[in-house]
Amino acid sequence: MSDLKKTVLFDKHIALAGRSHIAAFAGWLMPLWYKSISIEHKAVRTSAGLFDCTHMGVLQIAGKNAQQFLNILATNDVSTLKTGRAQYSYILDLAGNIIDDIIIYCLGDDNYMVVVNAANEQKVKDWINEVGSANILNVNRLQVEVKDLKDETLPDAMVDIALQGPASIECLKDIFNIDIDNLKSFLFTRAKANGIDVIVSRTGYTGAKAGFEIFVHPDKAAILWDLILQKGSRLGIIACGLGARDSLRIEAGLPLYGHELAGPFNISPFQAGYGWAVKLQKENFIGKDAILEKSTNFRTEVARLKFDGGSGIRPVRQFDAVLDTNGVCIGYILSCANINNAQIALALIEKQHHIVGNPIGLYYVARNKNHIQQGRLEKVNIGDKLFADIAGKVIERFERF
Amino acid sequence: MPEGLYYTKDHEWVEIKGDIATVGITDYAQQSLGEITFVEVPAVNKNVNIHDTLAVVESSKAASDVYSPMPGKVVEVNNALSTNPELINQDCYGTGWICKIKLASSDTKHLMNASQYEEYLKSI
Numbered sequence: 001m002s003d004l005k006k007t008v009l010f011d012k013h014i015a016l017a018g019r020s021h022i023a024a025f026a027g028w029l030m031p032l033w034y035k036s037i038s039i040e041h042k043a044v045r046t047s048a049g050l051f052d053c054t055h056m057g058v059l060q061i062a063g064k065n066a067q068q069f070l071n072i073l074a075t076n077d078v079s080t081l082k083t084g085r086a087q088y089s090y091i092l093d094l095a096g097n098i099i100d101d102i103i104i105y106c107l108g109d110d111n112y113m114v115v116v117n118a119a120n121e122q123k124v125k126d127w128i129n130e131v132g133s134a135n136i137l138n139v140n141r142l143q144v145e146v147k148d149l150k151d152e153t154l155p156d157a158m159v160d161i162a163l164q165g166p167a168s169i170e171c172l173k174d175i176f177n178i179d180i181d182n183l184k185s186f187l188f189t190r191a192k193a194n195g196i197d198v199i200v201s202r203t204g205y206t207g208a209k210a211g212f213e214i215f216v217h218p219d220k221a222a223i224l225w226d227l228i229l230q231k232g233s234r235l236g237i238i239a240c241g242l243g244a245r246d247s248l249r250i251e252a253g254l255p256l257y258g259h260e261l262a263g264p265f266n267i268s269p270f271q272a273g274y275g276w277a278v279k280l281q282k283e284n285f286i287g288k289d290a291i292l293e294k295s296t297n298f299r300t301e302v303a304r305l306k307f308d309g310g311s312g313i314r315p316v317r318q319f320d321a322v323l324d325t326n327g328v329c330i331g332y333i334l335s336c337a338n339i340n341n342a343q344i345a346l347a348l349i350e351k352q353h354h355i356v357g358n359p360i361g362l363y364y365v366a367r368n369k370n371h372i373q374q375g376r377l378e379k380v381n382i383g384d385k386l387f388a389d390i391a392g393k394v395i396e397r398f399e400r401f
Numbered sequence: 402m403p404e405g406l407y408y409t410k411d412h413e414w415v416e417i418k419g420d421i422a423t424v425g426i427t428d429y430a431q432q433s434l435g436e437i438t439f440v441e442v443p444a445v446n447k448n449v450n451i452h453d454t455l456a457v458v459e460s461s462k463a464a465s466d467v468y469s470p471m472p473g474k475v476v477e478v479n480n481a482l483s484t485n486p487e488l489i490n491q492d493c494y495g496t497g498w499i500c501k502i503k504l505a506s507s508d509t510k511h512l513m514n515a516s517q518y519e520e521y522l523k524s525i
Contacts, residue, residue, distance in 0.1 A: 020432045036436055037461060243435065243461065312484050314439045315459050338438055338461055367464045370454050 004029045007054040008159060008221045016239055023242075026119035028055040031241040040244035041251075041339065044206055045401075047236030048165030050228055051245055053213070054221055057121030058149040058158050059114045059128075065142035066110045072137050072285050073128070074102065075269070075278040081106035086186045086203055088277050090269050091124060094136070096290025098262040098269065100124050101255070103203060105188060113149060113215075115160060117257050136286055152218040159218045163228060164204045164211035164248070167235040172200060172212060175231055180212075194227065196220045205245065207252025209401050247337035251344050253304050253398035259318065259334045260302050260346050267334075267348060268294040271301045273397055300331060300382075303347055303354045304399075307362055307392035310341035314389070316362055321380040322347050323361035329384040330360070344395075350382065356396055361388025402428060403494050407470065407509055408518035414494060415470040415512065417504070422471045425498045426458060429522055431490050434460040440486045442478040443500055449473065451511065456499050458489060470512060473502040 005028045013022055013031040021032045030052070033040060043049045061070055070078045076089035086105040090098050100120040105113040116124045128146055131139055149158045163171065173180050176191040178200065183189055188201030196216060204211035216224050229239060246256070255261045255272045268291065269278050278291060307316055316336040321329045331349030353360070363386040366376040380386065406414045412430035416423045431437065441457040449455060449469040456467040478500045481488060489497035513521060 020429070021435075032462065033435060038436060247461070309438070311438055311486055314441070315461060315464070317464070338436075367457060368454055368466055 005055070007052055008218045009052045009054055009161075009225055012222060012225055012239075013052065017241070021241065025242060026055065026117070028118060030055065031239075033241040033243045034239050037241070037243035037247055038338075040238065040240035041247045043236060043238050044165040044208060044240060044244065044248055046165070047238075048163055048167040048171060048232065049206075049238060049240035049244065050225065050232070051162040051164065051240050052225075053162050054150075054159035054218070055118040056160050057116040057118060057124065058160065058215070059116065059124070060112070060147040060149045061114060061144055062111045062147070063144040064110050066112055066144050069139060069142045069144045070104060070112055070114075071282060072139055072142075073131065074104065075285055075287070075291070076104070077279045077282055078104060078106075078112070081112075083108050084187055084189060086188060086201060088274070090274075090277060091127065092285075092287030092291060093127070094287060094290065096268070096287040096294050097266060098257070099127055101257055101261055105199075105201065113158065120257060131286065137284060150218060155217075157217050158199070158215040159221050161214045161216060161221060161225060161228075162204055162212070163214060163232075163237070164206040164208045165237075166208070166210050167232065167237055168208075168212055169210050171228065171232045171235055171237060172214075175227060176200065194223070196224055198224070205254055206248040207254060207399055207401055208248075246335070247339055250335050250337040250346060251339050251399055252401070253346065253396075255302065255346070256335060263334070265300075265332065265334075265348050267302065268298065270295050271298050271348070273302055299350060300348045301351050301354055302334065302397070303331075303349050304395050304397055305345045305347050305360060305392050306395045307343040307345065307390050309338045309343035313343070314364055316343050316345055316364070316390075317367075319379070320365055321363040321384070321386055322349050323363055323386055323388050324353060325359055325361070327361060327385055327387050329363070329380050329382050329386055331382060332380075333362075343392075354394060356394055358394040360392050360394060362390045362392055363387065364389050402515055402518065404515050406494070407512035407514060408521075409468070409470045409512060410521065411468050413467060413470050417471075417507065417509070420504045420507065421476070422473065422502045422504055423498050424455065424467070424470060424500055424502065425493055426467055426489060427518075428493055430458075430465070431493045431497070433462075434458060434465060435462050436460055437486045437489050440482040440489065440499070442480075442482060443475045445475055445478060447475045449475065449502065458486075467499060469502065471502055471504055471509075472506055473504040475500050476503045477501040
């Protein structure tokens with residue numbers, strides 16, 4: 001446990017959750033839940049939940065060539081971003097594999113903030129350095145400054161706290177007194193309360209129509225955390241851990257790097273349903289030639305499935321087999337969560353089976369030696385003839401809230 | 402945690418009455434797992450050695466194997482767990498018991514008592 005990092009909100013988690021629900025995640029000690037995953041999941045759907053996202057990487061890319069640099073580094077078109085707007089994008093390697101999925105925020109002309117997955121922060125930093133030292137696509141003619149914005153010695157340092165759910169609007173209006181109703185999806189604004197400067201962004205990872213990321217100086221994060229929970233308590237706002245974060249994003253259909261993006265099946269943005277974030281009409285970007293090939297030539301894609309769940313039904317897990325009605329394996333589970341007595345899963349399945357309403361089966365792969373001894377397979381492949389343990393169906397790729 | 406029970410490093414508890422041992426998982430284990438939604442209980446008459454997998458307790462966080470603390474034969478399982486697996490979260494030392502074993506040996510030297518288990522918990 002000693003080489004795991006603590007976020008600026010660690011003491012809050014210990015106070016609220018106690019040590020037993022704190023686990024290692026991407027090199028950080030993070031709360032899995034405080035009360036329970038289902039209580040916290042429900043809170044986000046009915047009032048709002050507060051999430052510690054301060055472990056995520058926050059980089060600044062600035063300079064008069066920042067826009068061009070980002071347009072080469074990532075797949076979406078940064079030239080469409082004006083100050084106060086954000087966009088979802090991918091950083092690819094030269095073989096077209098996803099290095100990370102990111103959100104780019106335009107802080108001003110020549111000034112961008114890039115939020116990256118905690119698990120990929122070092123990899124992205126190393127990649128940016130490698131791109132520079134190998135001068136890939138001639139980037140060295142573009143002078144840019146790259147800074148780690150989580151560095152608390154910087155006056156404009158930022159860490160990410162997320163407040164997601166319908167009550168977030170009233171809570172943030174109350175605290176920051178801003179016209180938040182007019183802050184549309186993927187727009188952000190600066191605000192201030194109790195002497196704390198923040199950026200409030202209508203972005204998030206729960207699928208909630210009303211949900212925000214609040215960027216604040218790391219030294220003020222704990223104060224802001226307390227302020228939101230205090231002001232939000234009458235609205236039913238509670239702290240939520242990683243368990244709820246995962247069940248919420250699965251319910252929404254949102255991808256997680258390592259599961260629905262890249263990962264053991266090397267899933268591309270196109271397979272994941274995010275081809276729109278890869279602007280092939282851009283003159284050039286790192287990985288463009290390789291991803292061009294991936295943009296049409298794929299047999300499997302990410303689908304959202306629903307199975308029976310709740311007490312007494314074995315949880316569906318990553319790598320379990322998805323079957324057609326003849327028991328033939330058509331794909332693999334990538335992620336699954338128990339939500340309201342159903343299990344909602346994201347799976348990689350053959351395209352021809354990706355039809356909403358299609359009935360499917362699920363085969364649990366062996367979880368331990370006993371299962372293997374009983375004849376259950378540890379690993380399956382598309383095309384294998386198996387038998388279904390439970391039944392389910394294909395549902396809409398994304399939940400409409 | 403209850404005084405009269407024995408404990409293992411894998412967080413099982415065992416209560417021994419004559420030649421019957423009742424097995425479950427401890428409060429520490431159920432807290433770490435979170436909401437338990439599924440329990441795979443052993444078949445009655447299954448023979449087990451110490452540390453053979455007896456059962457599987459599953460939550461969204463993990464599928465956790467429950468190992469037999471004692472050698473013997475499974476004679477009874479808690480059928481309530483198939484419809485109410487959350488009994489383990491609610492009452493892990495009582496109604497959340499997992500199974501009973503008819504002991505092949507009553508040797509408990511390899512197990513911890515309550516205060517030893519408590520010390521052990523502080524060390525992990």
